Amino acid sequence: MTAPTGTPQQERPANPWLVLAILCLGFFMILLDTTVVNIAIPDMSTSLDASLDQILWIINAYVLVYAVLLITAGRLGDIFGPKRLFILGLVVFTAASAACGLASTPEQLIVFRVIQGVGGALLTPQTLSTITVIFPADKRGVAFGVWGSVAGIATVAGPTLGGYLVTDFGWEWIFFVNVPVGIVTVVLALVAMPDLRLNRRHRLDWAGTGLATLGLFLLVYGLIEGEPHDWGRVWGPITIVEVIGAGVLVLVVFLYHQYVSRAGEPLIPFTIFRDRNFAVMSWLSAAIAFSMLGLFLPLVIYLQSVLGLSALQAGFAVAPLSLLSMVIAPFAGRVSDRAAGKWVLVAGLTLWCAGNATVVALAEVGTGQWGLLPGLLIAGAGLGMVFAPLQTIAMRNVAPQQAGAASGLINTARQLGGVIGSAAVGALLQAQLADKLTSAARANAADLPPDVRQPFVDAVAGATGGSLHIGAGQSGAALPADVPEQYRQTLTEVATRTFHEGFTDAMKVTLLLPLIVLAVAAVSCLLVRNRPTETAPPTDPLRAEEPAQA
Structure with a gap:
């Protein structure tokens, strides 16, 4: 018998706390990567011969992609199931982490950081949606508390763990360390995570996602590349100020699009x-x-x-x-x-x-x-x-x-x-x-x-x-x-x-x-x-x- 739309189809796992541990392990890895990279900036700059503006791209490429895809990735999890999206995000993030560690130029590292951001965005929303379904209401608060504490631990561990890896092994290992953790988490997720079917119907706002991505990219590009280009021309006759202005204009169009789409499922x-x-x-x-x-x-x-x-x-x-x-x-x-x-x-x-x-x-x-x-x-x-x-x-x-x-x-x-x-x-x-x-x-x-x-x-x-x-x-x-x-x-x-x-x-x-x-x-x-x-x-x-x- 087919469940009605919006009704989760799943078998409650024998041990939801094991599932929570798996979710937190993946989430910890994602959050750790947002803090661990900062401590490696000087060593990456020296090893890759990267200038300050390239370092800024290495940091921002990950966070930019991660931010603009979060809501869309959450809706994809509702449609296709959080387990599938969680594992897909883990695989993408783990593979990109290995590629980051092997990067030999700043440009390569920036590209692989973008892919890392995609993996992180696919994974993160699935953690909360899974916790909400597998835990009964009287245990959910404790589960959310454990999940939330992971963010604090990642914040503390990031600079210290990153400092240890960079000092004793090299900056590459802040990325390589994700590989064994990611593989173990994927195996555990395949075995222990329930294959939930949330059966929620969503309209994916790809136009909104595209406008937000383009607008933020132009704005961030203008800010990072402004000084290296002396705030003048950057692409032929196009100047940095025009790039920033175009980014602001695209974001205004994005907000207008969200407003006129309010009867459907806009991102905002x-x-x-x-x-x-x-x-x-x-x-x-x-x-x-x-x-x-x-x-x-x-x-x-x-x-x-x-x-x-x-x-x-x-x-x-x-x-x-x-x-x-x-x-x-x-x-x-x-x-x-x-x-x-x-x-x-x-x-x-x-x-x-x-x-x-x-x-x-x-x-x-x-x-x-x-x-x-x-x-x-x-x-x-x-x-x-x-x-x-x-x-x-x-x-x-x-x-x-x-x-x-x-x-x-x-x-x-x-x-x-x-x-x-x-x-x-x-x-x-x-x-x-x-x-x-x-x-x-x-x-x-x-x-x-x-x-x-x-x-x-x-x-x-x-x-x-x-x-x-x-x-x-x-x-x-x-x-x-x-x-x-x-x-x-x-x-x-x-x-x-x-x-x-x-x-x-x-x-x-x-x-x-x-x-x-x-x-x-x-x-x-x-x-x-x-x-x-x-x-x-x-x-x-x-x-x-x-x-x-x-």
């Missing part, structure tokens, strides 16, 4: 945003991700290429932030449940902003490994007070039948905030490096023989135009080849000092951008309504338990 159901709390929390999710990636991008370069820490030491240096946030998060959740979560959120964002500001103030050329610890602890305390009240406030007034779409939108907003934050901070960092490195070169050139000064300044200025290298032990630019041997050691010392001073000054100015975004986000919390409003009961009891597409 605008009715959810009638709830002010949800709209504000979506913006906050994007702002927090903007600030997190915006902070870590310059910081890991600073720790390794300026302070001279190994990748492992750099991982340990930033680990206290994540550890403290994990300790505080459960207590912040309880307080926000009993009192007004709005003010817990305001306090958390204020501390997160203050901690980042302290990091900026403490960062100097001679700062030690633990010199930034006070700022990182303050930031970690703030971050731990943010996530629980944010999710609670966001979902407080959302009707049950819209819970899946709402969770998907929150997660997508977070990923898009990270993409734009990384690109925007990277663009500002490149622009500041062009100014600060050249100024430092002119100041330090006085320590060089007269006939070497101008070639040195020209080499540094030329590197900031698109070939700047930020690997550990590098000076940012290729030094003049015709320098007499007796001057070379002095030239190397001056170049290294120039890079350290210029990068530190550029980083301190650059990090003002995520600080401003965080300050605006903290003020935005004042728009949150404290009292919950009544929500209409779900008209379809089956859709009331529709899993989150996130």
Whole structure:
């Protein structure tokens, strides 16, 4: 007998906790890859001879594709079954990880990172939809809690595990480590995961997905490639400003398309945003991700290429932030449940902003490994007070039948905030490096023989135009080849000092951008309504338990 549309067809597994462990293993691998790559930036730059703008593409290619495909991948799981999409995502991600480790040029690595993003997007939404079906209602909260804790563990483990692999084995192993884990997870999923048939009918918004992808690509491309092309022409007569403008225009068209498609199944159901709390929390999710990636991008370069820490030491240096946030998060959740979560959120964002500001103030050329610890602890305390009240406030007034779409939108907003934050901070960092490195070169050139000064300044200025290298032990630019041997050691010392001073000054100015975004986000919390409003009961009891597409 055929089940009615919308009714899950499945046999409840004998051990749903085993299935949860498999889902979390795959999800952990995906999340780990978003944090582990940052710590390897200096080593990848050195090994692949990659410039700063190429490094930015290596980071953003994955997150960009991952973000724009999340909702569509969730709907594909509803149509074809979450087990199939979960395994397909694992296979794609694992194969792409092996290819990333074998990449010999920055261009190859960027392409394989795009494929990784596709695999990650296919896998992630299937985890929540499977948990929703296989666990009874009275056990579902615990299961979701275990699933959610994986994100915190991945955040802590990413820099430390990545630092260990990079220091002892090389940057390639941050990708190779995914291969055995992926293979084991695929085998376990084939054996233990139930073949669910959710039987939900969806209209796939391929036009919306295409418009969002094109618009975001043009925007991110313009931000990353702006400084290397001197904000001028990039494709024939087309300029960087025109590329960014075209990206914004395409995104406007995307929003219009979503609005006129609201009677069907657009990627963005605008009715959810009638709830002010949800709209504000979506913006906050994007702002927090903007600030997190915006902070870590310059910081890991600073720790390794300026302070001279190994990748492992750099991982340990930033680990206290994540550890403290994990300790505080459960207590912040309880307080926000009993009192007004709005003010817990305001306090958390204020501390997160203050901690980042302290990091900026403490960062100097001679700062030690633990010199930034006070700022990182303050930031970690703030971050731990943010996530629980944010999710609670966001979902407080959302009707049950819209819970899946709402969770998907929150997660997508977070990923898009990270993409734009990384690109925007990277663009500002490149622009500041062009100014600060050249100024430092002119100041330090006085320590060089007269006939070497101008070639040195020209080499540094030329590197900031698109070939700047930020690997550990590098000076940012290729030094003049015709320098007499007796001057070379002095030239190397001056170049290294120039890079350290210029990068530190550029980083301190650059990090003002995520600080401003965080300050605006903290003020935005004042728009949150404290009292919950009544929500209409779900008209379809089956859709009331529709899993989150996130």
